[in-house]
Amino acid sequence: MKNYIVSGIKLTLVCIVFFAGIYTLVIWGIAQLAPNKGKGEIVEYNGKSYYANIGQSFTEPKYFNSRPSAVNYNAAGSGGSNKGPSNPEYLAEVQKRIDTFLILNPGVSKKDIPVDLVTASGSGLDPDISVQAAKVQVNRIAKIRAIEPEKLNQLIAENTQKPLLGLFGPEKINVLQLNIALDKLQS
Template sequence: MKKHILPAIKLTAVNIVFFAVIYPLAVWGIAQFAPNNGKGEIIEHKGQQYYSNIGQSFTEDNYFWSRPSAVGYNAAGSGGSNKGPSNEEYLTEVQTRIDTFLVHNPEITKSEIPVDMVTASGSGLDPHISVQAAKVQIKRIAKIRNVDVRKLEQLIAEHTDKPLAGLFGPEKINVLKLNIALDKLSE
């Protein structure tokens, strides 16, 4: 018995020291070299502060819409809806989002709506949309803001984040930064 208990106690103590002290301190130390000491990028706009790495709700027609959130953009409780693609309630919710998007963007068809405009991300806090999601909204915004379509296309190109190392992940756009640039364009 002594042969098994002592090694187990030693292993538990080593794991507690490593995972409760050394590892958190190492992550905290690395974060000190990140922007804003690892607390996220804070952007000020019109007298308010926003975290650029947390999804914001944009549903007004004069802005690029953000990705839907399963948690109401509440950063205190991130998470998906956990409803599968055969769940009737989920399908109704997605269909409602499709219908709403089509009403506000009558120039496009259902097949042109990117999936990220009608489904929430796994965290419910994704601050990005796809390049396609931004492009399908151009006509609506150009009409409402009386801005040339080419200027909006250029704005999207300027705010497109390329894949990590040119290989990993899709191109994406931070909606908050894009909409702030849109406001500055209209000033």
């Protein structure tokens, strides 16, 4: 019994030194080699700094809407809602988002709304939307900003990020960068 306790204490100490010290320093060192020294992708626009890799709230009708956030876009509290797809509160929240979207986007039917515009991601901080989510908003933005829909579709195409190595993951669009490009298009 004594041997097991001593062995357990030794293993615990080795793990503490390795995972709290060595592993942490190795990961920190690798981050120092990355662009911006592991502090994320910072975008400067109109005198403000934004993190392009953290979702931002865009609710004005003249902008492409972001994916909803379960944590109100607070990077300090990343997380999902933890409500299942049959939870009445969750279903009511999603239905409210669908109804709001349909009011702001007349001519779009419920079946045409991409899921990423009405459901939050697992982290609640996803900065990206699908290409379909951007395209379904084109008519609203074109009308409000008096821009031809073709120009908006071209802007979407220019800001579409392809899958990693052409295989892994879907095409996606960073909403912050798309909305900055949209503002620059009009200025």
